[in-house]
Amino acid sequence: MKSKNELLKKAMLRIIGFAIIYTCVLFVIILIAWNLASQITWYASDPLYRFLLFIQDGLVIFLPILLIVGYLVIVFFELRKPYAYLEDVIQGVQNINDRHLHLIHLEHDELRDVNDLLNQTKADIELNEQAAKMAEQKKNDLIVYLAHDLKTPLTSMIGYLTILKDEKDIPQQSHDHYVEIALDKAERLEDLINEFFEITRFNLTQQALELSRIDIVRLLEQLIYEFKPMFKDKNLQCELDAPRLLEMKCDVQKMQRVFDNLLKNAVNYSFENTVIHITLLQSEKGYEFTFENQGNTIPQAKLDHIFEQFYRLDSSRASHTGGAGLGLSISKAIIEQHHGQIQVESYDEKIIFKVLIPLL
Structure with missing residues (x-):
């Protein structure tokens, strides 16, 4: 945007330019009039002749007066423009919050930079309002999803515990079965609460990374070992393709959370009866992780939302597949804290997550 000095300089140049033009025109008119008067035969009794003699005798006085009056007129008309500019800008500012007006148009071309600034301000205000509405909607979604996801296991727990309380002569086998179900629902409830707590921490606080060096291959091997009971349920195999030793500087606990979620x-x-492939490579860009499994191909429309909070691939939130839809959102936040990127693609019944963590 033009500075005040530039605008003032432009105004002064306009005044000086008009003053020079006015001076030149005035002298040209005087010279033309002088030449025309010299070619005419005058008589002493002619009133016009006496008037011209009066002008000639007082030219030293009249010429400065004409110049000063002309300069004042020029300055007056030039100084009127800032007031017109001001009115134009005030009208533009008033139109910033006009929802029916998409763009602001100032009348004066000299205010083109101001016009662009007002339109940018109007666009920023609209974006901030949209962001505020989205934040409010997310907060409302958090309450709705929290109520729904916590209510489901809680209702089951209350139901089975009520049966155990009311049925005094319940068979031991049924008793143990109901206790097992209630315990499973309680653990499910604990997992959901932990997930909501995690996403709240990432949203409300700026957590500094606690960086340290670790053998990232060893971390992945340990994680795969801990997942063996889950692999067994679906008869899955997990293969790790990585160097024997590779050190990485990161926040260990947070990165472990990422790999656990993936x-x-x-x-x-x-x-069932398929293989999960985990690949780790180090390149000039950093550390490249790939998690690939065989499953139903995910449509692109769903992939576009997969990292959003509370988004789940299954259409029903009552499904026991996955958690509250926060794991991938938390993972993305952690990766971005490490200045990294995460991408997902799916084709030919494959689901592939790619993570890039730059060298820190």
């Missing part, structure tokens, strides 16, 4: 996602959405 591996859990691979298990939940894998066909």
Whole structure:
């Protein structure tokens, strides 16, 4: 945008330019009049002749007066423009909050930069309002999803515990079965609460990374070992293709949470009797992780939303597949904290997550 000095300089140049033009025109008129008067034969009794003699005798006085009056007129008309500019700008500012007006148009071309700034401000205000509405909607979604997802296991727990309380002569086998179900629902409830707590922490606080060096291959091997019971349920195999030793600087606990979420996602959405492939490479860009499993191909429309909070691939939130739809959202937040990127693609009954963590 033009500075005040530039605008003032432009105004002064306009005044000086008009003053020079006015001076030149005035002198040209005087010279033309002088030449025309010299070619005419005058008589002493002619009133016009006496008037011209009066002008000639007082030219030293009249010429400065004409110049000063002309300069004042020029300055007056030039100084009127800032007031017109001001009125134009005030009208533009008033139109910033006009929802029926898409763009602001100032009348004066000299205010083109101001016009662009007002339109940018109007666009920023509209974007901020949309962001505020989205934040409010997310907060409302958090309450709705929290109520729904916590109510389901809680209702089951209350139901089975009520049966155990009211049925005094219930068979031991049924008793143990109901206790097992109630315990499973309680653990499910704990997992959901932990997920909501995690996403709230990432949304409300700026957590500094606690960086340290770790053998990232060893971390993945340990995680795969801990997942063996889950692999067994679906007869899955997990293969790790990585160097024997590779150190990586990262926040260990947060990155472990990322790998845990990705591996859990691979298990939940894998066909039975298939293999999960984990690949780790180091390049000039950094550390490249790939988690690939065999499962139903995910449409692109769903892939576009897969990292959003509370989004789940299954259409019913009552499904036991996956959690509250926060795992991938949390993973994305952690990866971005490490200045990395995460992508997902799906084709030919394959689901592939790619993670890039730059060298820190």
